[in-house]
Each structure stands twice: as structure tokens, then as C-alpha cells.
Amino acid sequence: MGTEIEKKYLLPAFPEALLQTQELTLISKKHIYQTYLAFSDKEEIRVRQLIDYEGNSTFTHTFKSGHGLVRQEIEYNISEEVYRQLLANTQLVPLKKIRTTVEHQGFHYEIDEYKQIDLLVVEVEFTDESAAHSFQPPAWFGRELGQEEEFRNKSLWIGLQTQNVRV
Numbered sequence: 001m002g003t004e005i006e007k008k009y010l011l012p013a014f015p016e017a018l019l020q021t022q023e024l025t026l027i028s029k030k031h032i033y034q035t036y037l038a039f040s041d042k043e044e045i046r047v048r049q050l051i052d053y054e055g056n057s058t059f060t061h062t063f064k065s066g067h068g069l070v071r072q073e074i075e076y077n078i079s080e081e082v083y084r085q086l087l088a089n090t091q092l093v094p095l096k097k098i099r100t101t102v103e104h105q106g107f108h109y110e111i112d113e114y115k116q117i118d119l120l121v122v123e124v125e126f127t128d129e130s131a132a133h134s135f136q137p138p139a140w141f142g143r144e145l146g147q148e149e150e151f152r153n154k155s156l157w158i159g160l161q162t163q164n165v166r167v
Contacts (some may be wrong), residue, residue, distance in 0.1 A: 002072070002073050002074065002075075003070060003071070003072060003073070004064070004070070004071045004072070004073040004125065005069060005070050005125060005126040005127070005128065005129060005131075005132050006069070006071075006123055006124065006125045006126070006132075007069065007123070007124050007126075007132055007135065007144060007146075008121055008122070008123045008124075008144070008145045008146075008151065009121065009122050009123075009124075009137060009141040009142055009143065009144050009145060010120070010121055010141075010142035010143050010145055010151075011111065011120040011121055011122050011140075011141065011142050012120075012140075012142050013120070014100075014111065014113065014120060015102075015111075015140050018104075018140065019102065023104065024102040024103070024104050024109075025102060025103045025104070026100070026101075026102055027101040027102060027103055027108065028052065028099075028100075028101045029052070029053050029098065029099070029100045029101070030050045030051060030052050030053075030098070030099050031050070031051040031096070031097075031098055032048055032049070032050050032051075032095075032096070032097050032098070032099050032112075033048065033049040033051075033094040033095075033096055034046055034047075034048045034094055034095040034096075034097070034153060034157065035047055035048075035087060035090075035092050035093075035094045035095070035157070036092075036154060036157050036158075037086060039154055041067070042065060042066060042067055043063070043064065043065045044062075044063070044064050044154055045061070045062070045063050046061075046062050046064075046154075047059065047060065047061050047062075047078070047083055047086055047087070048060045048062070049083060049094075057080065058077060059077065059078045059079065059080055059082070059083040060075055060076065060077055060078065061075070061076060061077075061078045061082075061086075062074065062075040063075075067147070068147055069129065069132060070129060092161065093157075093160045093161060094157075095114070095116070095153060095156055095157040095160060096114070096115040096116055097112045097113060097114045097115060098112070098113045098115070099111065099112050099113075100113070104138065107124060108124075108125070109122050109123070109124055110122065110123045110124075110125075114156065116160060117156060117159075119151075119156070121145065121151065122141060124137075
């Protein structure tokens with residue numbers, strides 16, 4: 001089982017100007033359709049379809065355990081056929097977002113623009129806890145979201161199911 005060490009921040013605006021001045025380097029941009037198959041307070045199982053800007057799709061199955069800065073994670077690729085079978089006969093609404101990955105001064109930042117919700121966040125992954133604790137966010141980041149439950153992807157997805165949003 002792998003370890004994920006991650007911080008999440010609210011973004012007041014997409015840093016388009018920083019991309020244009022090449023202060024940030026664009027690494028990739030993907031559409032993500034994320035659906036949870038099972039979850040509890042401390043664990044979750046989800047599947048994703050990721051579509052890159054050439055239209056190529058990949059599919060993943062992920063198990064996460066824990067809560068907070070450090071979580072355990074197992075993620076692996078699955079076939080489209082398995083993905084479709086897992087979602088067959090459900091009425092689940094996927095959480096839709098565009099993930100833009102950028103690089104700046106050795107860090108990769110994942111900017112998530114949620115499509116069904118007015119929300120823009122940036123995530124940063126670290127190799128160890130000391131790097132996470134010593135991280136100084138750039139000025140264009142908003143406040144750190146930390147343990148705020150309402151900003152967790154699982155919580156956002158659950159909200160979509162209860163609203164029965166079909167976007």
C-alpha cells in the first residue's frame with residue numbers, strides 16, 4: 001500500500017497569467033469523471049475515467065484509507081470494460097473536474113476546476129511529512145483547506161448524489 005502525503009488549498013482564481021508568462025509550466029490537462037463505489041468515515045473505493053486532451057481515456061480503481069495529511073492509497077489501472085461493469089445499473093452521478101498539472105520551482109501542483117460546483121482548488125503532494133510541514137505556498141494560493149470535510153472529493157460527490165444533479 002502506498003502513502004499519499006498531500007495538502008489542499010482553495011484558489012481564488014485560475015493562474016492563467018502565470019502560465020502565459022511561463023512562471024508556471026503546463027505539464028498536462030485532463031478531464032476526470034470520479035465515482036465512489038463504497039465509503040466509510042476512514043475508507044473509500046472509487047473509480048475514475050481520465051481523458052487527456054488528445055481524447056485518450058484511461059481508467060483507474062483506487063482504495064484510500066485514513067484521513068488528513070497522510071493517507072494510505074492503492075491505485076491501479078483497469079480496463080474500460082471493467083470500469084463500465086462496475087458502474088452498470090447504477091444511477092450514480094460522477095464528480096466532474098478538469099485537472100491541470102503545472103510545475104513551478106520543482107513542485108508539481110494539481111489544479112482542480114470542478115464543473116458541477118463553483119470550486120477551484122490546488123493540491124500538492126510531498127515525499128515525506130517534513131516536506132509537507134515546511135512547504136511555503138506561493139502567493140497565488142488561497143487558504144489551506146486542511147481537514148475541512150466539505151472540501152473533500154468524497155463529500156462533494158455525496159452532495160451530487162443527494163441533489164441528483166444530471167450535468
